[in-house]
Amino acid sequence: MSSSISNVFIAFQDNEEARPVVEAILADNPDASAAHTPGLVKIDAPGRLTIRRATIEEQTGRAYDLQQIHVNLVTLSGHIDEDDDQLTLSWRH
Amino acid sequence: MDTRVAKKKLGLKERYAAMTRGLAWDTSYQPMDKVFPYDRYEGIRIHDWDKWEDPFRLTMDAYWKYQGEKEKKLYAVIEAFAQNNGQLGVADARYVNALKLFIQGVTPLEYYAHRGFAHVGRHFTGAGARVAAQMQSIDELRHFQTETHALSHYNKYFNGMHQANHWFDRVWYLSVPKSFFEDALTAGPFEFLTAVSFSFEYVLTNLLFVPFMSGAAHNGDMSTVTFGFSAQSDESRHMTLGIECIKFMLEQDPANVPIVQKWIDKWFWRGYRVLTLVAMMQDYMLPKRVMSWKEAWEMYAEQNGGALFKDLARYGIREPAGWKAACEGKDHISHQAWNTFYNYAAAAPFHTWVPSDEELDWLSQKYPETFDRYYRPRLLHYRAQQQAGKRFYNKTLPMLCTTCQIPMLFTEPGDASRICYRESSYLGDKYHFCSDGCQHIFEQEPEKYVQSWLPVHQIYQGHCFKEGVDPTQPGFDPLMAVLDWYELNVGRDNFDFEGSEDQKNFAAWRGDAQPAAGEGGAA
Numbered sequence: 283m284s285s286s287i288s289n290v291f292i293a294f295q296d297n298e299e300a301r302p303v304v305e306a307i308l309a310d311n312p313d314a315s316a317a318h319t320p321g322l323v324k325i326d327a328p329g330r331l332t333i334r335r336a337t338i339e340e341q342t343g344r345a346y347d348l349q350q351i352h353v354n355l356v357t358l359s360g361h362i363d364e365d366d367d368q369l370t371l372s373w374r375h
Numbered sequence: 376m377d378t379r380v381a382k383k384k385l386g387l388k389e390r391y392a393a394m395t396r397g398l399a400w401d402t403s404y405q406p407m408d409k410v411f412p413y414d415r416y417e418g419i420r421i422h423d424w425d426k427w428e429d430p431f432r433l434t435m436d437a438y439w440k441y442q443g444e445k446e447k448k449l450y451a452v453i454e455a456f457a458q459n460n461g462q463l464g465v466a467d468a469r470y471v472n473a474l475k476l477f478i479q480g481v482t483p484l485e486y487y488a489h490r491g492f493a494h495v496g497r498h499f500t501g502a503g504a505r506v507a508a509q510m511q512s513i514d515e516l517r518h519f520q521t522e523t524h525a526l527s528h529y530n531k532y533f534n535g536m537h538q539a540n541h542w543f544d545r546v547w548y549l550s551v552p553k554s555f556f557e558d559a560l561t562a563g564p565f566e567f568l569t570a571v572s573f574s575f576e577y578v579l580t581n582l583l584f585v586p587f588m589s590g591a592a593h594n595g596d597m598s599t600v601t602f603g604f605s606a607q608s609d610e611s612r613h614m615t616l617g618i619e620c621i622k623f624m625l626e627q628d629p630a631n632v633p634i635v636q637k638w639i640d641k642w643f644w645r646g647y648r649v650l651t652l653v654a655m656m657q658d659y660m661l662p663k664r665v666m667s668w669k670e671a672w673e674m675y676a677e678q679n680g681g682a683l684f685k686d687l688a689r690y691g692i693r694e695p696a697g698w699k700a701a702c703e704g705k706d707h708i709s710h711q712a713w714n715t716f717y718n719y720a721a722a723a724p725f726h727t728w729v730p731s732d733e734e735l736d737w738l739s740q741k742y743p744e745t746f747d748r749y750y751r752p753r754l755l756h757y758r759a760q761q762q763a764g765k766r767f768y769n770k771t772l773p774m775l776c777t778t779c780q781i782p783m784l785f786t787e788p789g790d791a792s793r794i795c796y797r798e799s800s801y802l803g804d805k806y807h808f809c810s811d812g813c814q815h816i817f818e819q820e821p822e823k824y825v826q827s828w829l830p831v832h833q834i835y836q837g838h839c840f841k842e843g844v845d846p847t848q849p850g851f852d853p854l855m856a857v858l859d860w861y862e863l864n865v866g867r868d869n870f871d872f873e874g875s876e877d878q879k880n881f882a883a884w885r886g887d888a889q890p891a892a893g894e895g896g897a898a
Contacts, residue, residue: 288682293585295604319665321592321600322585349433352441353448356607357581359679361686362615364432366387375686 290331290360290371293324300354302341303333310337322356330372331360391432396425399502411500417563419635420628424501427623430615438510442517442609449521449605456598457528466594466662468533468881469872473587473660474526474599475535475725480552480652481583482522483543485606487556488571489515495564504623507616508568514609525602532884533877534867535724542724545839545861547830548652548716550780554827555649559642561823565624566638572617574642574695578683580610581675583653590661618683625690632691641819643695644812647704648779654709655716658738659730667741672705697812700788706742707791710750715784717757718769722854724863726872729758749791766871770854772831777806777824778813785809801825 292307294300296318307325308314314327325331338346348369360371385393402410414421433441455461465471489512496508530536543549559570588603621639624631654668666674684694695701713727720727730738735754738746760767773782787793788811797808801821808814817824833839837846840856858865867876 288685289678290682291679295608319589321604322589347437349437349441352431352433352608352611353444354604354608355611356604357585357614358611359682361618362430364387373682373686375688 287329288373288375289326289328290358290373291324291326292331292333292358292371293322293356294351295354295356296321296323297354299350302338302346303351303354306337306341307331307333310334327371330370332371333369335367387432390434391429394434395429395503395506399505407500411498413498414500414564417565417634419565419624419631421500421624422627424503426626427501427503428619429503430507430619431612433510433612442514445605445608446517446521449525449601452601453525453528453598456525461596461598462529462532463881463884464595464597468877469660469726469728470594470596470662471529471533471877472535472725472727472872473590473656474529474596475533476652476656476660477599478522478526478530478536478539479542479546479724480549482519482526483540483549484552484556485515485518485522487553487560489513489519491556491560491567491571494560495567498564504620507612507619511572511609511613511616514613518606518609521602521605525598528598532880534864534875535726535877537864538724538862541862545830546724546863547719547775548723548781550828550830551652552649554780555645558645558823565620568617568620569635569638570642570645572613573621574617574639575646576610577614577617578643578676578680579646579650580614581679582650582671584610585675586657586666586671587653587661589665590657590663593663593665594661621687621692622690625687625692629691636692637819639692640696641816643701644697644810644816645779647697647701648781648809648813651708651712651781655712658709658741659713662734664737667738668709669705669741672702677702696815697810700810700812703788704785706745707749707786710738710742710746711784711786714750714753715773715782718767719773720871721768721770721869722858724861724868726870726875726877728872729754729761745791761871761873766873768870772834774807775829775831776809776813777827777829778808778816780827780829781809783807783809 294304300323304316304323304325308316310333311327311331314325314331316323316325333348333351335346335348338348348364348366351369358371360373363370363372401407408415462471492508492512492515496505496512499505499508526536543553556571559567562570584603584607588600588607591599591603621635624635654672657666657668657671658664680694680698684692684698716723717727717729735746735751739751742750757767773784775782783794783796785795787795795810797811797814799806799808799814799818799821801817802825804825806817806821806825808817830839834853834857839860840846841860844856844859845851846853846856855865858869863869872878
């Protein structure tokens with residue numbers, strides 16, 4: 283296997299509720315990229331990806347409970363670290 | 376009383392700890408070992424259950440709130456779909472056969488998962504693991520119900536769905552997913568989580584739901600997209616339970632490493648074999664295609680699984696034993712499976728067909744190394760035979776692999792022109808396998824697999840006829856007697872799509888107002 287950093291990813295249903303979350307991720311993670319397939323948006327990032335509650339709230343202008351992402355979450359990879367303010371996916375190699 | 380103290384709200388981790396560890400207690404009337412007897416005999420050593428890291432910390436109030444939201448969204452879509460005759464909007468009626476396979480072979484697994492997680496949700500000594508498993512058990516019951524509700528609308532209009540539960544326990548190819556899950560359910564709790572949460576959900580489930588649901592979206596099936604994604608939205612928690620359980624076992628004691636590795640080897644291969652059905656659905660049963668099985672395999676198994684096993688290497692875990700063979704199989708298995716189902720279309724309650732020229736070209740483009748060389752000529756031959764009025768139906772019974780229960784349809788590694796056969800003896804009897812992977816699994820636990828309910832063996836032993844049927848009568852037709860026992864409507868549920876009732880009905884319902892394929896202009 284190669285020694286390059288592996289991607290972590292997270293995917294959401296491609297809908298209006300998920301859009302500010304996706305935009306927040308892309309704003310907070312400059313190396314992340316989003317790919318759209320029918321019904322689905324998948325975001326890949328090398329090694330690490332963070333979702334920040336504050337950035338989503340800036341996007342929408344209202345309070346956001348980070349666990350709301352569960353409603354439109356489709357899949358993810360990597361180890362999870364989650365608290366009230368952020369959710370981080372990462373590989374440790 | 377008169378000074379109000381501002382109570383600091385607990386953070387997420389504290390809230391979840393209060394619900395799990397905080398509400399748990401050690402038993403005193405009976406020793407803990409006697410109350411939780413099942414999580415030791417597998418040999419997994421746990422020194423400190425408090426080191427269990429909770430995957431996704433949903434407390435009960437949040438769980439009910441978000442699950443309720445998911446349900447409301449889903450049922451709004453299902454209702455709108457039914458009211459607007461959404462079934463007429465799917466790309467073409469062949470697509471519905473993928474849904475038949477889903478309700479027959481996948482939905483019952485959700486129910487098995489519900490039972491399995493309810494069981495381990497009782498039997499882990501650690502409260503964190505118990506709560507996670509209990510929540511998942513409820514999720515799985517929800518999946519079984521929502522999938523059944525969503526697909527019941529199709530059952531009003533199409534054949535091949537009306538006896539899905541009855542078929543699951545009887546029909547030959549459905550013993551593949553059924554035996555997979557029964558194997559997991561009858562293992563100990565740690566092996567069950569390694570099998571279902573880690574190997575199936577974390578490593579492989581993306582291959583089932585993500586491209587397939589995207590395919591449903593592309594084929595105009597909003598109701599399936601929605602139940603698929605609604606189920607999948609729970610999946611991230613399930614996958615995380617899988618990886619947390621693996622890490623927990625590996626971190627608790629180095630003696631656990633070889634046991635876990637053995638389970639990963641076994642369950643990766645078992646899961647990979649079950650996904651053969653999905654590979655076939657993806658490449659052959661979606662009239663409008665999103666990605667090939669091979670592309671999905673590369674994206675979700677090779678890239679993501681590769682990253683995962685690189686990560687677990689620090690514990691001394693390597694990639695599963697069958698990994699390379701599975702990666703080689705990405706060029707072959709969907710074609711080999713479709714060929715088999717095309718052959719046995721008389722004995723299966725869904726339709727098969729030879730793909731159109733345009734679809735064959737798509738397959739050639741997606742499988743440049745193998746499709747034209749091995750698989751296209753065979754399909755063209757079938758088509759020529761059919762057009763000459765000689766549609767071939769294989770009426771003999773195939774030899775099954777004792778472990779995965781799939782007919783012997785896979786080829787030798789490195790030689791796609793030769794069927795792969797392996798054979799082992801146990802207590803004087805011979806057992807047959809489709810691969811080194813399945814043979815190895817058998818040899819680790821022969822006493823388990825010699826009990827397999829192999830459909831072909833059962834038919835030959837006369838266990839698959841209705842009561843009172845006399846196979847010694849002159850003119851006895853064993854296939855018809857088996858189909859009768861299946862409760863399969865011969866001529867409606869089975870045979871080629873070409874000429875089927877589904878095909879005729881769908882064309883009639885859509886009427887002439889619908890443009891024929893290719894004339895619809897830009898999408």
